[in-house]
Amino acid sequence: MNNYFQKHISQAASLIVQYNGTEPLQYFLKKYFSANKKHGSRDRKAITHFCYTFFRIGNNLKYLSIEEKLKIALFICDGISENEATSFPEEWLQYSSANLQERIHFIQNTYPEFQLERIFPFPESLSKNIDKSAFQQSFLQQPFLFLRIRPGNEKIVLQKLATENIPFQVINSNCISIVNNTKIETILRLNKEVTVQDISSQNTGAFLEIVKKYFPEKHSISVWDTCAASGGKSILAKDILQQTQLTVSDIRPAILNNLKQRFKEANINQYQIFVADLSKPIPSDKKYELIICDAPCTGSGTWARTPESLSIFTADKIELFQALQRKIISNCVPQLHKTGYFLYITCSVFEKENEANVQFIEENFSLKCIKQAAITGYAQNGDSMFAALFCTKK
Numbered sequence: 558m559n560n561y562f563q564k565h566i567s568q569a570a571s572l573i574v575q576y577n578g579t580e581p582l583q584y585f586l587k588k589y590f591s592a593n594k595k596h597g598s599r600d601r602k603a604i605t606h607f608c609y610t611f612f613r614i615g616n617n618l619k620y621l622s623i624e625e626k627l628k629i630a631l632f633i634c635d636g637i638s639e640n641e642a643t644s645f646p647e648e649w650l651q652y653s654s655a656n657l658q659e660r661i662h663f664i665q666n667t668y669p670e671f672q673l674e675r676i677f678p679f680p681e682s683l684s685k686n687i688d689k690s691a692f693q694q695s696f697l698q699q700p701f702l703f704l705r706i707r708p709g710n711e712k713i714v715l716q717k718l719a720t721e722n723i724p725f726q727v728i729n730s731n732c733i734s735i736v737n738n739t740k741i742e743t744i745l746r747l748n749k750e751v752t753v754q755d756i757s758s759q760n761t762g763a764f765l766e767i768v769k770k771y772f773p774e775k776h777s778i779s780v781w782d783t784c785a786a787s788g789g790k791s792i793l794a795k796d797i798l799q800q801t802q803l804t805v806s807d808i809r810p811a812i813l814n815n816l817k818q819r820f821k822e823a824n825i826n827q828y829q830i831f832v833a834d835l836s837k838p839i840p841s842d843k844k845y846e847l848i849i850c851d852a853p854c855t856g857s858g859t860w861a862r863t864p865e866s867l868s869i870f871t872a873d874k875i876e877l878f879q880a881l882q883r884k885i886i887s888n889c890v891p892q893l894h895k896t897g898y899f900l901y902i903t904c905s906v907f908e909k910e911n912e913a914n915v916q917f918i919e920e921n922f923s924l925k926c927i928k929q930a931a932i933t934g935y936a937q938n939g940d941s942m943f944a945a946l947f948c949t950k951k
């Protein structure tokens with residue numbers, strides 16, 4: 558039996574028992590490792606990976622012990638490496654070089670209770686056009702890290718990565734994926750040459766391209782990014798729309814400090830910024846031609862990055878987020894210019910946060926939906942989002 562592997566299994570199992578879901582798994586593990594210095598970096602990496610992998614199979618096989626379930630999750634997600642072979646039952650070893658589908662089938666045959674449909678706990682609540690089976694399966698792998706190459710930097714970025722022998726995959730002329738934990742900041746100029754941005758988030762750019770077509774070429778569009786966080790969508794909007802008068806806001810002052818630093822690196826120097834809780838009306842006469850509302854949400858389209866959510870999330874939160882989103886929408890829309898565009902975005906896959914809010918907007922405001930879509934990233938190992946673009950009714 559591989560002693561290291563077995564020790565990591567036992568340690569991960571003990572942490573999983575202690576984890577109660579009141580904070581993200583990432584913070585829980587960070588705290589544990591800083592209080593327990595006995596683990597070297599190799600141990601920390603393996604134990605962390607095992608904890609995350611345990612949660613990837615969701616609520617399957619709850620009747621098994623944590624260690625048994627963990628081994629099954631590791632077998633499905635990673636397969637068996639040579640030095641782990643002695644830790645698994647003899648009959649599993651013939652599948653050591655099998656692909657993901659074959660490993661899933663083997664486990665389904667051995668444990669008929671294991672079902673892909675049990676990974677994501679609310680399949681009946683999904684937005685339209687999400688391939689349920691591909692979506693369920695996407696939780697079994699850690700999503701990739703995606704970079705968006707900023708306009709004009711396409712050649713230099715690829716050259717730098719090639720010179721440093723960093724493996725990468727070209728998704729399109731602006732988007733590449735690289736292995737998680739690659740130290741890109743020592744090779745590329747973050748925010749100037751590239752931004753770290755998931756593929757689905759990058760694909761919301763297609764909605765900004767539509768907005769761009771409605772304005773004359775040299776027109777400087779007034780844009781308000783209402784829930785800007787550290788400015789991912791704002792930088793995307795700048796790169797696509799080019800000429801903008803940009804205003805950004807968020808409820809969290811600290812995240813806006815990150816935005817300021819990011820904007821500096823991105824060479825965005827002229828913008829208005831303010832802290833605002835948009836669940837309450839804000840007194841302002843200012844009007845914007847484009848309002849981007851990338852609303853706070855369940856984040857269910859990103860749960861492959863936080864797979865513990867599959868086990869700890871409770872359905873009642875969906876409606877709480879829907880109510881918050883409706884308040885935020887209601888406090889933003891009045892600031893739309895008479896010829897204006899409203900872009901609603903979530904990183905959720907729940908119909909209640911997505912299509913149901915499109916209906917809410919159309920029923921309560923003088924806005925017409927031009928385009929709405931679930932932006933799925935599972936085929937490329939990325940997140941999933943939803944976006945809907947509205948225009949004012951004439």
Ligand SMILES: C[S@@+](CC[C@H](N)C(=O)[O-])C[C@H]1O[C@@H](n2cnc3c(N)ncnc32)[C@H](O)[C@@H]1O
Pocket residue numbers: 783784785786787788789790791806807808809812833834835836851852853854885904
């Ligand atoms: C999905 S994130 C936005 C991501 C960002 N647009 C980007 O592209 O990186 C949602 C943001 O909404 C902010 N938020 C949450 N509640 C809010 C409220 N009541 N008023 C304004 N912003 C809020 C959060 O602080 C968070 O930064």
